[in-house]
Amino acid sequence: MNQARPAPSMRRSPRLLLAIALVLAAGSVPAGNAFAGDAAWRDAIAWQGATARMQSDGAGWRLQRKDGAVVAIPAQPMRTQTASPMFDGLFALAQAELTKAQVESISDNAYDRGKPIPCACFETGEKWRYVWTRDLAFAADLALAKLRPERTRNALRFKLSDLRAGGPQGTFVVQDTGSGGSWPISSDRVVWFLAARGLVDAAPNDADAKRFNEEVWTALTDTLAQDREFVFDANMGLYRGETSFLDWREQSYPTWTADDVAFIAQSFALSTNVLHYEALRLAERMARERGDARSDGYAQQAKALAAQIDRRFWREDRGLYMSYIGTAAHPAAFEAYDLLGLSLLIDSGVAPDARARRALANYPMLDSGSPVIWPQQPGIAIYHNRAIWPFVSAYSLRAARKLDDARRIEREVRSILRGAALAGSNMENYELLTQAVHVDEGALSGPVVNSPRQLWSVAGALQMVMEGVFGLEPDGSLAPKLPASLVPMLFGERDRIALHTADRDIVLVRPSTIEGDLLVAGDVTREGTRETVTLVARRSAAKETTAALDAAAFAPPSPAAPSPVRDAKAWRIDLPAQHRLYVDGALHDDASPNARTVRLAKRDGRQCVSTTRVENGIESLHSQTRCVGDEIVVNGEWPRSWRAPKAGRYAFSVEFTNTHGPINTGITAAVKTLVAQCDGVAEQRGTLVMPHGAAMQRSSEVVIDVPGGASCRFAIHDGINMSYLTHNARYTGGVGGIDGPINDATLGALHGVAVGAAQQESAR
Numbered sequence: 022m023n024q025a026r027p028a029p030s031m032r033r034s035p036r037l038l039l040a041i042a043l044v045l046a047a048g049s050v051p052a053g054n055a056f057a058g059d060a061a062w063r064d065a066i067a068w069q070g071a072t073a074r075m076q077s078d079g080a081g082w083r084l085q086r087k088d089g090a091v092v093a094i095p096a097q098p099m100r101t102q103t104a105s106p107m108f109d110g111l112f113a114l115a116q117a118e119l120t121k122a123q124v125e126s127i128s129d130n131a132y133d134r135g136k137p138i139p140c141a142c143f144e145t146g147e148k149w150r151y152v153w154t155r156d157l158a159f160a161a162d163l164a165l166a167k168l169r170p171e172r173t174r175n176a177l178r179f180k181l182s183d184l185r186a187g188g189p190q191g192t193f194v195v196q197d198t199g200s201g202g203s204w205p206i207s208s209d210r211v212v213w214f215l216a217a218r219g220l221v222d223a224a225p226n227d228a229d230a231k232r233f234n235e236e237v238w239t240a241l242t243d244t245l246a247q248d249r250e251f252v253f254d255a256n257m258g259l260y261r262g263e264t265s266f267l268d269w270r271e272q273s274y275p276t277w278t279a280d281d282v283a284f285i286a287q288s289f290a291l292s293t294n295v296l297h298y299e300a301l302r303l304a305e306r307m308a309r310e311r312g313d314a315r316s317d318g319y320a321q322q323a324k325a326l327a328a329q330i331d332r333r334f335w336r337e338d339r340g341l342y343m344s345y346i347g348t349a350a351h352p353a354a355f356e357a358y359d360l361l362g363l364s365l366l367i368d369s370g371v372a373p374d375a376r377a378r379r380a381l382a383n384y385p386m387l388d389s390g391s392p393v394i395w396p397q398q399p400g401i402a403i404y405h406n407r408a409i410w411p412f413v414s415a416y417s418l419r420a421a422r423k424l425d426d427a428r429r430i431e432r433e434v435r436s437i438l439r440g441a442a443l444a445g446s447n448m449e450n451y452e453l454l455t456q457a458v459h460v461d462e463g464a465l466s467g468p469v470v471n472s473p474r475q476l477w478s479v480a481g482a483l484q485m486v487m488e489g490v491f492g493l494e495p496d497g498s499l500a501p502k503l504p505a506s507l508v509p510m511l512f513g514e515r516d517r518i519a520l521h522t523a524d525r526d527i528v529l530v531r532p533s534t535i536e537g538d539l540l541v542a543g544d545v546t547r548e549g550t551r552e553t554v555t556l557v558a559r560r561s562a563a564k565e566t567t568a569a570l571d572a573a574a575f576a577p578p579s580p581a582a583p584s585p586v587r588d589a590k591a592w593r594i595d596l597p598a599q600h601r602l603y604v605d606g607a608l609h610d611d612a613s614p615n616a617r618t619v620r621l622a623k624r625d626g627r628q629c630v631s632t633t634r635v636e637n638g639i640e641s642l643h644s645q646t647r648c649v650g651d652e653i654v655v656n657g658e659w660p661r662s663w664r665a666p667k668a669g670r671y672a673f674s675v676e677f678t679n680t681h682g683p684i685n686t687g688i689t690a691a692v693k694t695l696v697a698q699c700d701g702v703a704e705q706r707g708t709l710v711m712p713h714g715a716a717m718q719r720s721s722e723v724v725i726d727v728p729g730g731a732s733c734r735f736a737i738h739d740g741i742n743m744s745y746l747t748h749n750a751r752y753t754g755g756v757g758g759i760d761g762p763i764n765d766a767t768l769g770a771l772h773g774v775a776v777g778a779a780q781q782e783s784a785r
Contacts, residue, residue, distance in 0.1 A: 059509035073442035082110030086445035104513025115482035118474035131754025146472035160480035161216035182748035191243030201282030201712025202690030208262030258329035265292040272405040292362035351629035352606040356640035364416035385572035390436030403467025415481030446473035582645040626777025653773035668729035676769030689757040691766035692740035699733040
């Protein structure tokens with residue numbers, strides 16, 4: 022993609038753009054409160070010169086979206102009674118779109134050559150007719166498991182598989198096609214258990230629910246064991262792999278990862294690690310319920326992982342948790358933050374309360390809503406970059422409710438409502454400033470892809486009403502946390518609003534006076550299926566940040582990789598103005614207005630360096646990493662032998678080429694196990710990951726301890742990849758599917774290097 026900087030008009034302040042838009046908008050509101058005209062929000066929503074209108078017609082609703090087209094919305098089984106036909110009608114729209122998503126067969130061109138596959142499932146969207154693990158799981162966690170448990174169980178089962186090759190046998194969650202050939206470059210398939218948790222928590226009331234619980238337990242233990250072997254980095258205490266959901270790497274990773282997926286395979290992502298933490302907690306609980314001896318082990322793993330998540334991803338200078346960090350060899354901090362990872366972290370309880378509050382308050386937002394990443398990346402088309410995704414807004418809403426952040430609760434509720442009203446559907450995503458479904462900016466136009474009735478957006482809209490407004494928690498308890506600023510829209514002149522579901526009626530009664538910004542439960546009375554909650558006002562605990570970040574601000578482009586030059590006793594690195602230098606994961610030299618030469622003293626063992634550029638107080642994503650140090654090269658037939666010149670820790674990787682698929686998709690990332698048998702120590706082993714790519718690359722590393730003078734013998738054994746799953750016998754989008762599994766790469770030299778003390782320390 023074009024990496025040129027955006028034109029000045031594209032970098033215009035979002036606050037200026039919004040101020041202009043509010044002046045021009047029909048039904049514009051008084052200065053100082055973008056939502057003061059709440060009477061309009063009852064029947065119409067005006068935004069940047071466009072208006073959507075909702076009208077009840079007795080048998081349902083009629084929504085006139087911003088382009089003038091009318092969407093007929095039939096009455097639905099669940100309904101709300103508020104002062105806002107817009108709110109009530111959009112709740113009906115989400116239910117109608119959920120019904121449309123319920124299908125008896127699914128299809129995708131990469132499976133069975135596009136032929137229908139029988140499955141009483143949910144399709145992912147109007148443009149996405151298949152079932153994807155993460156889309157389904159997030160949608161189920163938000164709302165589907167509660168509203169459609171039987172169909173949700175069935176859809177989740179579709180994403181379980183045994184092995185048609187390799188071993189050991191078991192039941193595993195499917196990682197869908199993805200960067201570099203799928204798992205373990207992408208390793209967030211454990212999100213499946215976030216969805217299953219809601220179904221396991223519900224009391225099994227029939228044989229199928231009980232059977233599903235046992236299926237969850239089997240898949241959980243088998244998948245966690247597999248990930249522990251091939252994805253977990255014991256030195257870092259974290260799971261490797263790509264960010265969850267943000268899986269179009271150029272959108273949120275440095276642009277050079279377009280050709281370097283190996284970096285992503287070896288890096289560590291906040292969201293993916295939080296999902297593993299949640300899976301471990303579920304495993305601990307289910308093990309205790311069964312009297313299984315593994316419960317303590319799962320508990321210890323979860324506790325240790327939580328500590329490393331909080332330690333590794335927290336960035337004190339920003340008061341935010343980073344979206345991802347570098348590799349074990351160079352675990353550098355990245356100026357990259359994402360709303361889903363942060364929201365999942367807050368909901369998990371891993372983040373200490375003070376940090377959680379600070380991070381959510383610091384994460385930027387606009388009147389239009391919250392961007393899914395920050396900062397925005399230059400020269401990248403709109404999709405994850407410069408975008409709002411309603412399902413992520415729903416997770417942000419959940420996190421805001423946990424922290425009593427009235428301001429963010431309000432913004433996320435309005436963002437979800439506004440997007441659906443103006444577009445006439447719960448869309449996949451929106452452009453950040455305009456909340457439009459498409460903005461024309463030439464090569465940077467977008468969102469690049471945008472589907473109506475996207476399943477997780479539909480689920481997010483349902484969660485926003487049931488949980489976000491009426492306080493219906495995932496466990497069935499009631500805990501409304503309603504911003505006082507939403508009272509004019511929802512209550513109008515009424516003293517109460519109601520949610521009617523299949524098995525309960527929830528009534529919220531407004532207080533006679535409101536002194537505070539958050540309405541919470543006071544007295545609760547129950548009569549049959551009717552629960553009446555009298556709200557009381559209080560001050561929310563969250564405080565606005567005093568140095569709010571510009572949500573639409575761009576980072577500088579990533580710089581070129583540094584070129585260390587060998588000197589007598591040092592490495593000489595030329596550092597341009599405004600560049601930072603990182604060494605072995607730590608900041609070594611801060612940005613300066615002047616170009617300079619940095620001398621890096623030579624040390625025993627490898628040293629790894631990268632640079633970033635700082636402009637307007639924002640740091641770019643890192644350059645590619647360059648490592649220096651005396652290398653060991655071992656060639657010959659496998660097994661290969663080598664004698665250690667001195668005792669120490671050594672990192673070994675393999676040169677390889679894997680041309681079994683394109684760099685952006687497939688199921689044939691090669692996964693092998695390097696086994697080292699050195700004199701005087703027990704056998705050591707680790708995973709070599711070799712993603713797709715046209716050029717010769719280096720695999721992930723295996724670090725071993727070697728006594729001085731010891732001879733070591735290296736062998737390579739087969740690991741496992743997604744082509745081994747029976748599920749992928751249907752795959753026709755590339756090799757490794759219908760014609761049989763492939764877990765292979767062309768191997769070159771085995772490379773080793775002594776690991777320096779600084780790198781050993783950073784990995785502790």
